[in-house]
Amino acid sequence: MNNDIEKVLYSKEDIKKTCQKLGQKIAKQYAGKKPLVIGVLKGAIVFMTDLIRNMDIYMDIDFIDVSSYGGGTKSSGNVKLVKDIDTDVKGRNVLFIEDIIDTGRTLKYLKNLLMDRGANSIHVCTLMDKPEGRLVDVKADYVGLKVPNEFVVGYGMDYKEEYRNLPYVGVLKPRVYSNLN
Ligand SMILES: O=P(O)(O)OC[C@H]1O[C@H](OP(=O)(O)OP(=O)(O)O)[C@H](O)[C@@H]1O
Ligand code: HPA
Numbered sequence: 001m002n003n004d005i006e007k008v009l010y011s012k013e014d015i016k017k018t019c020q021k022l023g024q025k026i027a028k029q030y031a032g033k034k035p036l037v038i039g040v041l042k043g044a045i046v047f048m049t050d051l052i053r054n055m056d057i058y059m060d061i062d063f064i065d066v067s068s069y070g071g072g073t074k075s076s077g078n079v080k081l082v083k084d085i086d087t088d089v090k091g092r093n094v095l096f097i098e099d100i101i102d103t104g105r106t107l108k109y110l111k112n113l114l115m116d117r118g119a120n121s122i123h124v125c126t127l128m129d130k131p132e133g134r135l136v137d138v139k140a141d142y143v144g145l146k147v148p149n150e151f152v153v154g155y156g157m158d159y160k161e162e163y164r165n166l167p168y169v170g171v172l173k174p175r176v177y178s179n180l181n
């Protein structure tokens with residue numbers, strides 16, 4: 001896998017520091033509020049497990065699975081709900097955990113969904129933000145690191161379902177996309 005990477009954008013150490021900083025900041029703001037922390041599958045799994053271990057507060061966790069990239073590098077434009085949460089969100093303070101916000105379509109869909117179900121507040125924490133990719137107007141409340149307008153993989157993020165287990169975030173070599181080895 002390492003051999004498929006052209007450049008590393010953020011190292012394991014960069015990400016570790018970011019998780020500590022974000023976790024402590026969020027914990028301060030949610031102290032006493034017992035948030036419902038919702039991980040957006042599959043990309044957010046790695047980040048969420050590191051982030052919540054840096055938050056010394058009571059919380060509930062749940063997961064929602066949505067998909068719009070179908071494994072490729074372009075958003076289909078259609079956000080598909082694959083698995084819903086099990087928790088009733090009425091009156092809850094919800095914090096979504098995302099790996100990346102790119103076009104913003106996924107986040108817009110998720111915010112609308114829970115607003116309609118009567119959540120008290122909805123905030124979003126993303127490890128990566130790609131502002132130049134934005135096609136709909138949404139912002140995260142907590143942003144870890146910015147990425148340029150390139151397709152990135154690792155630390156939860158995939159290309160064709162692979163590379164999620166890389167401990168850093170990077171860009172793939174062009175030959176990976178052309179399937180040449
Ligand atoms: O801002 P957007 O353009 O909507 O892109 C961001 C979303 O796309 C990716 O999910 P994907 O649909 O690839 O599913 P996955 O997490 O299972 O890989 C990523 O994990 C975010 O949830
Ligand atoms: O740059 C990206 N990489 C992986 N998954 C993604 N989903 C949206 N943007 C990206």
Ligand SMILES: [Mg+2]
Nearest residue numbers: 043069071158
């Ligand atoms: Mg994906």
